[in-house]
Amino acid sequence: MGWSNPFKEVATSRPLFLTIYATVIIGLLVSSFYVFSAVFSGSNSISSSSWIVSGANATESPSISFHPVSDSSIHVVAGVTLDNTSEHRESLQPIWKAPAPGSKMPPLETFKLTKELAGKRVKDNVIIVTFGNFAFMDFILSWVKHLSDMGVDNLLVGAMDIKLLEALYWKGVPVFDMGSHMSTVDVGWGSPTFHKMGREKVILIDSFLPFGFELLMCDTDMVWLKRHRVNMLTSVIYMFVWVLGIAMFCMHDSVLMPLAVENPLPYLARFPEADVLTSTDQVAPTVVDDRLDDWRLAGAAYNIGIFHWRPTPSSKKLAKEWKEMLIADDKIWDQNGFNEIVRKQLGPSVDEDSGLVYAYDGELKLGLLPASIFCSGHTYFVQALYEQLRLEPYAVHTTFQYGGTEGKRHRLREAKVFYDPPEYYDTPGGFLTFKPHIPKNLMLDGEHNFDSHFALVNYQIKQIRTALAIASLLGRTLVMPPLWCRLDRLWFGHPGILPGTLTRQPFICPLDHVFEVNVMLKDLPVEEFGPDINIREYSFLENPYMPQEVKDSWLDVHLCQEGSPGCGVSNSTNPAGILKFPKRSTEETETEERFRRRMKRYTGIWCCVGDHRPGHIYYDAYWDEKPGWKAKPPRTPEEDHPPL
Template sequence: MDEKILKELVKLNIPTFYMASNLTTNDFGRFTKEFIEMGRKKAAMVQSFLDLGFSTLVSDVDAVWLRNPFPFFRKFTDADMLVSSDLIQTTSIAEGLEDLSGARHGLNIGVMFLRPRALSLVQEWIANMRSDPKGWDQAELTHLFRSNLTVAPNRSDGLLSIYNGKLLGGALPTSLFCSGQSYKEGTSWEGGLRPYSFHASGIASATSGKRSRLREWGFWHDEPGRFTHPVGFLSYDNHVPLELINEVRDFKNQSKTLQGVLPHFKLMNEQLSQLRVALVAAKELGGAAAVLPHLWLGKQNDIWPGDGYFRESRFQMPFTAPADYTMDLEWMDHEIPDEYREFSFLEKPEATPLLASRVVIVICQAEADADCEEGEAPAIPKEDDTVRLKPNRNLYQLRTALSHLYKSYKIVHFQGRMEKAIHLNPVETAFYNERMRGWMGAFCCVEEKPGHIFYDLFWDVPGHINRFNEVQEGPWEPKPGP
């Protein structure tokens, strides 16, 4: 797509060529002019290869290949076209194709395999897009694929009659050619299968969300520089009260009402208080990079309006979620690109040297605890690399006690009730509320119009100004919109 990618692929000795697409290399949103034009470039490239007589594997740039898929394709020698799907629960058996009902679900052309016999379909696909300047490439191809879609007679391989009976095709099993959601649900592992690919589709926060999800799951190769930082890293134990876990698990109201999402927000807000303090502490201790927690959710976030459950989703509530479910990573990448890391950051082999240079800050549970630092002088770690810190320190005390530790350690890890570590005065609260206001995403959705509800890092601070520029009066309540 661009010269930068071309040069990187050449360095890796991967046969490649320059498309000279003349499209922007910046992130462009869905259904923009550039998005529509990219679909036309993609279709023209597919036609070029089929014209030359080559079978063609199409893979979007946000798809990751985990093993060689061609042995799978060779099992279906009569298939003219195989397309991936956004289906969540697979209908396939073992390593077979999705059945007819599965193929009628949303197809996704981010991964597809075509043989030269599919050229006529591709030519009509291109012609249809030329006649409709706003036509979406995926919708146009899906329409052709599904024309008089039916089971192909006298076949045992699961191939379907597609394109008005002119071709044979099928939907690739979502358990093997995974979407963002089907991989998250573990469809492959439950069937004892190893996926061929993962396509980062259905993920919030645009490219930032996709990149984060790939990093969380170990599918993104980072340069060594990501595991260094001018200051260091801050991590903490995310405390999730068992009573809130049980409340979500036992809650029977799965309606689209505000009442139906209350246990979810109680669970989330408890964790957001801790996240707020961690982000403030990281900034105050010289601008360290905060390692995000693996947050627990009580409702499945939906990319379409719903009751908090993906259609077909099998998640048991509550569940641990990727960061893009709750945070606006696109906004964060714009404002603080080097001030946070994904929750799995310290679990990676490259982070092993960091873990060998870690000091643990134990947050004392009561003012009367003995041997706890006041914050009136730099804390001296004990022989086991721990520091005991009194709760509710002001920012001066926090900096005094801990900021020097990054001269000796690469990670400062907080243990205990993170939300009790510091106390902000009104001026500091206003400053950090303004700084962080855009970093959280929204839950979608309740039956209101609009139905999304934004998360709020300062939900428990009465009198703060929320993202709607309204003063929060009294206890926080879920509010849809704007």
Template structure:
């Protein structure tokens, strides 16, 4: 069952989708350089070679392995382990591998018979550390991480993170799986999905209630009491629904007859029972019978078998009978168990007046790099102090105002205004990026304002169909406009790399860290220093036309000033020593917008490439 508001089947949970292909055509994407782990003591646990992760991605696409069956291995967690914030010392010998999984280990971790589990390979180790950081930050102790390969297993064991080995002794990874990226629709992606089902089978077989979640989620509140308060449900899942079906202030489940979108298996709660085990067994059997079947598609299909006649639970009308009317199922509220759209674009939790429990980075366009950036933008990615050290440059762009008559504009008129508005903003952004290159600084991205949402299909009134609560305009997530993974990939092919930080960077920096600041004011006249200003910040007046060599010489006295603010960007015209390399880079990092009916979408590249003309 579906409606016109259901998520198209092209939705890609781990990669960036394009607009063609079967089910989900996912482009092969390079990755942003890996970031250090959130646990400040663990920098040595991460790859020292910045290319290591990118090479793994390329290998994943070039040489997929045939699928093989694998099972969770078992053993006991050591009795003593350091906390995540504890540095290892010579008196604490490094643990070579996490323990294997046993029922005893799982039960020792569970609280109120509930355990929260994620799993990952080494390619997503930074997501694992971020996941654990926020789990622990919010006092959630009943968690376990499944290590899919020996490399991430060693990192987790050395960090004292509650983990278990999913690979067998003497092997480097779960049988048949590599340690690189899981490209949507590929063999390894499907095999990784089978591991999810095996985990569900294993933990429910232990007699535990399992919250199973993808590693690209961030927990911001302990869900244990919420799950315990819905004893009628055998299974609870998140949803790709884009609007809430319940009144504001209501903390219950979504109305099942109104929530038509796909159940998203990135967040699933299984209450152990014979009915639940039967569903999981059927799910596993269906996937074993078809190596190319998407696990989420199989789950949705099974749950909706025998869906009609529709039946509600007598003690909870928002719990319905699924899987041949043998399993009681509930749809988690989309504002509190948020998707990448209901949280990052709609702020639906504010509209619904509820506190979110978790954020899942779906509905985004930048692959893992886009997910990291979105989480950073909203203060949900843990970075070490070194991330906030360096020499930075930023500016406030001219904020576009909502035009008169906006409410009466049709979709095409709104899209036209969005293009015009974005062209003006990108003109100034281009100059800021060029100044960052000229002065060898890290650009702190300014806020960009979007008057239209981005989608994989036509929008309605500049909103995704069904996303009724989207306020227009809104602050754009960076991956709506630019491709974060193209900021600094392969300089030989794509020109001058750009180092960047998210627009909320200054809000996120440690309170104890202060920057020496100066403002560069571009305008008429020559070089001059402005003696006083309300911000008590040094101000330097500069001519609007500059060359990289001269500008560097003029600003040599400020070479150690940590933060430069720019004023007068709309007037700036500059030139770089390697202007061609810069043009190649900005053309490469520009994103696309989609979609305007039969007209399709367009690229932002011309707005960046031609902004200076």
């Protein structure tokens, strides 16, 4: 039934519903004014973000204001005042503003870490820091670009060698000298130099805290994710739902609805009582929204790749003790040392709502950043936990991966969050891509076990093997296809997927779950392994940085019978734009033998069978040539080697 006289209906309604109607109408008017003002204010991505926070996750009631947001506004987020005045912003040197041509490099002493140097990069008393050596230059540039694209410029990079220091300076990236005099090459995970880098992190934290600034310390192998900006219409709808929620007395206890949900700092500011906020290796969700992870359920290690410190007496005491521990024993891994110290005491909760817990000395207030939105390599690349919980991720750290630094880089490229130079997207010789065919029964039928997993993966390996052979003969770069798996890969025994996780079966698994990415990207001796075969990630052609002219320059490849007209190993096409390629052209003896040796190096292992030592099973690129091949771990140490 329609309203014949809506005003009469309202007038005769109960007082409760009159309140609801009035609240909704007023809320819509106010929120519409707020949205239009924010959208057309012309301010940047940070200063144009006004945040609405419920008080459940803050120890103080937030100040909520509805007004046009301008460059001179001061935001209040969860009780913490964020000064975004234009005068303060303009005091920061713009990122990427390179020194004037012909200018000279300042003396090295200029880059020494001091409170004055750090203070030049501070905004709202917060500074974001990462560090590394020249081997991680591309990771660092990617890290900086993600933040600068969000409009976040209160950042600083620590250079562990002079080569990196000079390179960043000439690119206009804020940098300081750590005085480490470290090698410029990749040191490798777990090496003595790797552990030295870990100690440098602790020394940095201990050095920054006395300056009185809040410190967001990050590893270089993580990226901040630029989240989707909410458009004007969606904002109005969100505001309507929010206001209606107030009217119906059903406010969610952790609602946070910004217009531009990208800058991570307001999230951290929701927990002003926290001394330390840390990421974790937790893979099973302990919460299903954006609250802090439940410390009582999060049993995994605290991961120090994303780390927020406030300069409180407890945090300073912790940093000092942690530093002294690592200096006294250089065999202790920095992360293990932190976990050991901070878990000396764990509990009770600070209060009922914030999610913080008393830790370390009983005074330190610790918070665990939710693994669903401050993601590990597992919750982001394998589970896509944020997607399943309908959340927007803030960051991803490339943990839970295989293949060293090359594997980390490839993971980020698969996710389209790594910044590469233009030449990466348009290489000489061109690209080769193919659409794999996978029968439905291999994907979905039967139980998810060793046999069904290897049947699915082996089927794909055979197709990839053929594609790599064609790419090798044509001198083209192969765009790898998405790879489907039915079982997860870890470095310890497990039943196929980890209990409690939201891992879907089957799922698109990272390339390093099956292939040795570090070997595929390595220069192998041509005389033994044939010419290098360059590869690109499966999402390569979908990357927004891919030039349109490259996307438009397609050729169709048809496999043909050797000896038939127009069939030969060549990049020449027929008038219809079709490249014909002989089916058996990979079988020239010398070329094939070198290619076979290369392929045998490319495949990796699945890990691990729980009740067997060793528990890994080797993938075999030529499984189809071995009748009766079956997935099983090596029975003896003599059998524990890649397939021959």
